[in-house]
Amino acid sequence: MNKGLIAICILLTTVVGGLNYTMAKLGLHVASPFLLLAIRFIGSGLLLLPFVIRRRHPRAAKQWLQVAGVSLFQTILVMTFIYLSLHTISASTSAILSSTNPIWTILFAFLFFGARYRVVQWAGVVIGFMGVIVTQNFNMQMNEGTIYALLAGVFWGFGTLVASRWSKAMDTWVLTAYQMLFAGIVLLLASLTLEQPYLHLTSNGNSWGLTLTVLIWMICFSSIFQFLPWFYVLKHYSPSKASTFMFLVPLFGILSGALILGETIHWYVIAGGLCTGIGITLVNRPAKPVRDALKLGSSGQAKGKINGVYCFVRE
Known part of the structure; x- marks a missing residue:
């Protein structure tokens, strides 16, 4: 494992991920949510096809279903709920709420893999959820935007586990290209059936420059330059440890929202983000190093890692 490359991939993913909220907010002036996402993922998938056509593809139907599963949980549901949230809440708030994904992981x-955690890790979960409440200025109103952003975090957390387990046997480039194409086709169908699609290239105050900037960012940076390094990280690194660094996403989201959109950075947004970050750090805090990957304790339990998370499991 190349730790330097892992660090670069994580930094690229978090920077692009934070800027995505601001660009998505701008993108909603250009196109309706499902249509914008469909253009983004179909365009990205088609751009990647020439680079993956000769690479090793899945042969069994099971692996193609796994590609579709990764696309559903890691891409379609996460991105849909983030974009829907941006209609009613700020880019910075959406970034913080959806970036609770490490806690959900x-x-x-x-719940599903039998992992057991220490007291400090459960304390991290509690502090992380307190951060969500603080972000709302202690007035937790479950409006549509808040619910959508939290649902994005939920599916992002589950999708991280799914992608980590299923991506190990697949070529990263192939997985990235086809899961985006699948997502784009599904979202295009959703646009035609669930919304009144619109595409404003130059009207409503938009200029060709804004439209081109948004579309180029969505197709190239938001998709290719984010998903490729992220899937590489999940394939070669612990999903729980990788998720910890996702706290940098709302940081970049807050900064870009203030600099580009002129959003006000309220004290409670920063305080809530810090609480969430502390919670995520505690959740992923490792136990004292053990000599072996799995070491029996006196209580008849085994101590080690499950999916990269330090925990306890019964013998």
């Missing part, structure tokens, strides 16, 4: 690992 831990909870799903506990």
